[in-house]
Amino acid sequence: MKWLLFACRNVLRNRRRSLMALAITAVGTAAVLVGGGFALFTYDSLREVSARDSGHVVLGARDFFEGDEDLPMQHGLAGAAALDAQLRALPGVRAVLPRIQFSGLVSNGDKSAIFIGSGVVPELDFRVRGPQMKFVEGEPFGPGSAVPEIALGKDLARLMKAKPGASLTLLATTTEGNLNAVDVLVRGVVSVGVPDIDRRLVLTDIAAVQKLLLTDKVSTLSLYLKDTGESAAVASLAQAALPQLAVRTWLDLAVFYQAVRELYNRIFGMLGAIMVIIVLFAMSNTLGMAVAERTREIGTLRAIGTHPAEIVRNFLFEGIAIGAAGAAVGMAIAGATTFALAFAGIQMPPPPGRSSGYPLLVNFSPLLYAATGAAVIAISALAAYFASAKAARKPITDALAHV
Amino acid sequence: MNALCLKAVRKSYRVGGSQVQALRGVSIEVAAGEMLALTGPSGSGKSTLLNLCGLVDAPDAGTREIEGTVVDRYSPSRLTQLRRERIGFVFQSFNLVPVMNAYENVEYPLLLLGTAAAERKKRIWEMLDRVGLAELGRRLPDALSGGQRQRVAIARALVKSPALVIADEPTGNLDSATAMQIVELLRELTRERGVAAVIATHDERMTRHCDRMLRLVDGEMRDGEMRGPAQGEAR
Numbered sequence: 001m002k003w004l005l006f007a008c009r010n011v012l013r014n015r016r017r018s019l020m021a022l023a024i025t026a027v028g029t030a031a032v033l034v035g036g037g038f039a040l041f042t043y044d045s046l047r048e049v050s051a052r053d054s055g056h057v058v059l060g061a062r063d064f065f066e067g068d069e070d071l072p073m074q075h076g077l078a079g080a081a082a083l084d085a086q087l088r089a090l091p092g093v094r095a096v097l098p099r100i101q102f103s104g105l106v107s108n109g110d111k112s113a114i115f116i117g118s119g120v121v122p123e124l125d126f127r128v129r130g131p132q133m134k135f136v137e138g139e140p141f142g143p144g145s146a147v148p149e150i151a152l153g154k155d156l157a158r159l160m161k162a163k164p165g166a167s168l169t170l171l172a173t174t175t176e177g178n179l180n181a182v183d184v185l186v187r188g189v190v191s192v193g194v195p196d197i198d199r200r201l202v203l204t205d206i207a208a209v210q211k212l213l214l215t216d217k218v219s220t221l222s223l224y225l226k227d228t229g230e231s232a233a234v235a236s237l238a239q240a241a242l243p244q245l246a247v248r249t250w251l252d253l254a255v256f257y258q259a260v261r262e263l264y265n266r267i268f269g270m271l272g273a274i275m276v277i278i279v280l281f282a283m284s285n286t287l288g289m290a291v292a293e294r295t296r297e298i299g300t301l302r303a304i305g306t307h308p309a310e311i312v313r314n315f316l317f318e319g320i321a322i323g324a325a326g327a328a329v330g331m332a333i334a335g336a337t338t339f340a341l342a343f344a345g346i347q348m349p350p351p352p353g354r355s356s357g358y359p360l361l362v363n364f365s366p367l368l369y370a371a372t373g374a375a376v377i378a379i380s381a382l383a384a385y386f387a388s389a390k391a392a393r394k395p396i397t398d399a400l401a402h403v
Numbered sequence: 404m405n406a407l408c409l410k411a412v413r414k415s416y417r418v419g420g421s422q423v424q425a426l427r428g429v430s431i432e433v434a435a436g437e438m439l440a441l442t443g444p445s446g447s448g449k450s451t452l453l454n455l456c457g458l459v460d461a462p463d464a465g466t467r468e469i470e471g472t473v474v475d476r477y478s479p480s481r482l483t484q485l486r487r488e489r490i491g492f493v494f495q496s497f498n499l500v501p502v503m504n505a506y507e508n509v510e511y512p513l514l515l516l517g518t519a520a521a522e523r524k525k526r527i528w529e530m531l532d533r534v535g536l537a538e539l540g541r542r543l544p545d546a547l548s549g550g551q552r553q554r555v556a557i558a559r560a561l562v563k564s565p566a567l568v569i570a571d572e573p574t575g576n577l578d579s580a581t582a583m584q585i586v587e588l589l590r591e592l593t594r595e596r597g598v599a600a601v602i603a604t605h606d607e608r609m610t611r612h613c614d615r616m617l618r619l620v621d622g623e624m625r626d627g628e629m630r631g632p633a634q635g636e637a638r
Contacts, residue, residue: 002514009502300498303459304559305487305515307480396459400494 007317014290019054019285022326025376028275029330032372034204034337035271037362043380044363046261047228049132050254054229055097055222055239058248059087064220065246071103072290076217083242087223090237092230097124098218101225102207104172106202108151108160109363115156115170117202119218128224141205148208149187153201155191164188170202174214182212276379281328283383287319291391298391299399309393315388316381323380327373334369338362405520406566406599407456411464414474414622415532416454420493427452427622428465438590440610445509449603450571452619456488456601457569458482470566482514484540485513491560491598497552499544505531505555506540512563530558534588550581554588561569561592568593574609586612 011018027257064075077083080098087096100119126140135381137157141149150170152162162168166186174180191198203220210216225234231249239247251257291298298311346360391399414426425448433439441449454460455467458474465473469489474482491512492498499508509530513523531537534554544552553573560568573589574582590612593600602613610616618625 006500006502006507013502296498297500299510300492300494301500302483303457303486303492304512305483305490307483361591379571397454401499 002125003314004321006319007314008321010290010314010318011321014293017286018322020324021282023327024282025279025323025326025380026329026333028247028279028374029327029372030333030337032272032275033266033331033334033369034362035268036372037334037338037365037367038360040363040365040368043257043261043360043394044262044281045139046254046257047250050257051231051250052129052132052347054250054253055128055220056225056228056250057235058250058253059083059221059223059238059242060219062244062247064244065248070214071177072173072177073100073215073217073219074214076100076175076219077245078143078217079220080218081222085219086241087221090223090234090241092225092227092234095124095128095224097121097128097222097224097276099220099222100206100213100217101219102172102209102213104170105396106156106160106277107169107171108162108166109169111160112171113156113159115201115202116197116200117170117172117209118203119206120203121206125203128175132192134191134193134315135188136191138186141203143205144206144209145185148182148184148204148211150202150204151188152186153198154191155195157186157198159199160363162186162189166349170204170212172212172215174212175217176214180214181323182208182214184208191331191355193350193354195355196353218239257381270298275277276375279323279376279379280383283319283322283380286322287315287384290318291315291387294403295391295394297398298394299396299402302392302396302399308389311392312385312388315384315392319380319384319387320377323377324373326380327376331369331373334362335364338364354392404437405432405468406435406437406470407431407601408471409452409455409462410466411454412455412462412467414448414455414462419543420441425622426455426462429619429622429624430465431456431601431617433567433599433601435599435634436594437615438600438602438613439592440613440616441603441619442605442610442616444626447619449619450533451544453569453571453601453603456493458486484554485507487512488563489566491565491568492558493553493568493573495575495628496507496555497544497549497576498554499559501544505542505547505551505558507535508544508555509558509562512559516563526556528561530562531555533592538541539598548581549577550585552578553581553585553625554585557585557589557592559592561596561598564596566597568598570604572604572606573602574604574606579608582606583608586598 047114061075061077084096087093089130098121102117102119104115106115122141122143136154141151160168164186167183169181169183169185171179223234225231235247235249300310341360341362347357348360350357408428411428412426413428415424415433427453442453443449455462466473474485506527509527510523513526528537531540534557536551536554538553539547545586574585577585586609604610
């Protein structure tokens with residue numbers, strides 16, 4: 001305790017220099033925490049979007065995730081209703097949603113466009129997708145209407161000049177390879193914030209799609225869980241219960257999430273590395289000057305029986321004191337920034353390939369704070385070691401003669 | 404048993420391109436409680452000899468004994484430990500640690516030795532009282548006069564009850580009156596505690612308080628050994 005007290009007094013010996021090192025350390029810490037917190041917010045948001053889109057765990061026929069289909073529903077899943085009850089019994093499962101992926105042409109009588117569709121259980125699907133699917137016009141459709149109802153992507157709706165209440169025709173290839181058509185009523189216009197999808201998207205009742213494709217199969221069964229973190233565990237249980245099926249987690253299917261995460265990890269990893277170097281230089285400079293100024297003092301302490309390692313320990317305490325104070329101030333700045341951003345309502349511009357922006361928010365992660373604080377203190381200690389190790393081993397006579 | 408014994412020690416330095424013989428086979432012995440003055444002109448080898456006596460430098464040849472033990476083959480770590488336990492230092496410029504107050508400066512050697520807190524406190528206050536600074540223990544060195552700082556340095560050197568004190572021009576930065584007080588204090592304390600002292604000095608008045616005086620010229624003892632009047636007083 002005494003040594004730490006002496007170290008703190010030594011830190012205050014040259015207040016301006018110590019303050020400068022502390023400020024640099026604080027800014028570096030805050031930058032890493034705010035940047036890292038923003039990355040964590042992005043990961044969390046994208047994870048939820050991805051999981052809500054695909055389901056936390058997705059089950060398909062053995063070849064469904066591997067190869068292309070020669071005919072629609074070639075790798076479809078039969079007996080979905082029976083599987084539904086079995087899967088619903090797994091721990092943590094909130095809902096089991098059958099889905100059919102299909103494609104074809106949509107026509108308004110004057111012109112046609114390619115669509116990529118999804119047959120869903122509407123009363124469940126719109127609920128689990130949550131805010132990521134916005135109805136820009138109209139409202140969600142329901143099941144079992146006499147004329148099948150659909151929701152259209154907003155850009156496809158504009159192309160088809162379709163508003164809620166408009167009639168359109170969907171054409172698709174059946175499971176037997178023939179063309180089939182069904183008249184549908186536009187009930188809503190949606191946006192998922194991705195122009196490429198909004199230009200092609202058609203959502204309709206799964207029963208209508210089965211009728212159009214002449215099948216009773218579904219493409220996949222999506223399990224929605226209470227906790228996204230349980231995805232891998234539930235996937236293992238599902239695979240064990242149904243070994244004849246292929247099972248994927250949302251992470252296996254989230255190509256965009258993984259690409260963004262890899263990109264951000266590199267960007268923020270680079271930022272972290274730069275901050276490490278800046279803090280290391282700032283601390284090395286501050287402590288290096290302190291060591292140079294105190295060479296004679298080091299010689300005195302060595303003469304009266306202080307081991308070199310004890311001299312280094314004293315400087316380590318000084319480095320740790322500055323590093324800890326800088327980290328604490330940096331954490332306070334980052335915490336205040338996180339708090340302020342939560343109320344500021346700042347919107348980020350849409351990222352590439354997206355049509356809508358997202359709020360600028362920063363996650364508070366105790367683990368990130370603890371890891372960053374520990375790293376800053378370790379870097380400071382390392383700088384102190386490098387700054388003092390040589391001086392502590394300098395010949396005592398040379399150190400005492402130092403001017 | 405002598406506290407310190409040097410036999411035929413030699414030391415040379417390389418200055419520029421040439422070798423300078425700082426000590427040319429010097430031998431000294433200092434008994435416990437004895438105070439030895441080293442005098443001589445600048446460059447005569449006083450500081451070099453003092454460094455060898457204090458184990459902060461190693462001779463090229465010759466042997467050194469501390470309390471009867473030859474220490475020439477000791478590792479640097481063991482020498483540090485020996486200095487920590489058995490040797491005290493007093494410097495011309497006091498060399499107190501500026502962030503430590505007088506009490507803490509005196510406490511430092513005891514912290515190194517791991518002395519228990521209660522024992523440490525007792526010894527420090529006794530020592531500060533003995534050097535006349537009991538009232539000023541909480542003052543930082545900057546707030547002390549030169550004489551007071553040197554008293555703290557003497558207390559720091561003696562608080563651990565060493566066998567030997569090395570003092571390099573301890574009155575060099577003090578006015579005459581203060582210098583006399585410091586010399587007398589050092590003399591009293593070393594004598595009453597049976598501590599050997601080797602003091603490098605130019606100060607004639609200081610040598611008068613020492614038991615013996617050695618004069619160094621060009622790294623060799625000259626004029627033999629001279630006894631100071633204090634030797635007679637002591638007996």
